[in-house]
Amino acid sequence: MEDIKIDKIIRSRRRTLALIVTADATLVVRAPLRVSLKYINNFVLKKQNWIKAKQQQVNENGGPVRSKEFIDGESFLYLGEIYRLKIEDCDRIELSQSLLFPKRYLLDAKGKMIEWYKDMARETIKARADIYSRSTGWEYKTIKITSAQTRWGSCSPKGSINFPWRLVMAPINAIDYVVVHELAHIHEKNHSARFWNKVETVLPDYKQRELWLKENRKFLNL
Ligand SMILES: [Zn+2]
Structure with a gap:
């Protein structure tokens, strides 16, 4: 055996x-x-x-993930869904059935794609943070979208919360977990039992969401 x-x-x-x-x-x-x-x-x-x-x-699922080549048909993640890249004569990156990508961006494809993910992350994550901030009463100062590679979120002593643009590749329920986690840090700085209780009150299934991020982190990148 x-x-x-x-x-x-x-x-x-x-x-x-x-x-x-x-x-x-x-x-x-x-x-x-x-x-x-x-x-x-x-x-x-x-x-x-x-x-x-x-x-x-x-x-x-692919073993080690290769970095993107920006060729037609290549897959990109957005909110947990896979979109195929379609290189076209368009003005800007657009999401429809495929992910339309302007030919003229190919000179700096990765940079342009990161800019797009950053815009999307700002919009989506801010909207989710506002929803949970209103329902919990945990108020943040500002939101920043970063290029952090090793963590899904952070919270400054003054109450601004930071998220990497890569997070917008994850499904919304995983994003919500990171958002709630950082909002909970505004009043509980450590990972104490009190902290986890707070997270669990808002998202009883937070462990599953956290596990998804752990298991899929290597796919959430370019
Ligand atoms: Zn934490």
Whole structure:
């Protein structure tokens, strides 16, 4: 029988074992502090069909993501949907069935596309932040759209909230999670239990939304 490689074991004060197959198909086991390696190996062995299926699924999704070439038919994400690029003699980038992209932009294709994503992010994320700010009463000062690569959001001590333009590639329910997370930081700076309670009151399924971002982060880029 073919062995399954455990890439990482993370021990904590949890009670049960959990298996995670990440976006690059590595296998992570979350385990209680005192559980033996033998027990973990047996558990993994029992779940090997699930693990293999999951890893295969991840690999079919493309393995490592290549950077964009800006050619006809290439796929781009916007609000969680895939749009095919169509290079045309148009004036500006436009969204219809496809993502229409002006031929004259090809000299600086990536720069122009990032500008477009930034505009879209500003509009969409601000609208969502206003909805949640009104319903929760958590007021922010300003919103900034950044080029951050490593985090989905941040909150300044003075109450301005920042989001990377890449976030607008995610589905609206994942965007909402990041927005609510940063709004909750306006009054709770740390990730305390109080903080997570606040997030959960607004979005009871926030963990699923957060997981989507974790599993798909490598696709949310150019
Ligand atoms: Zn946070």
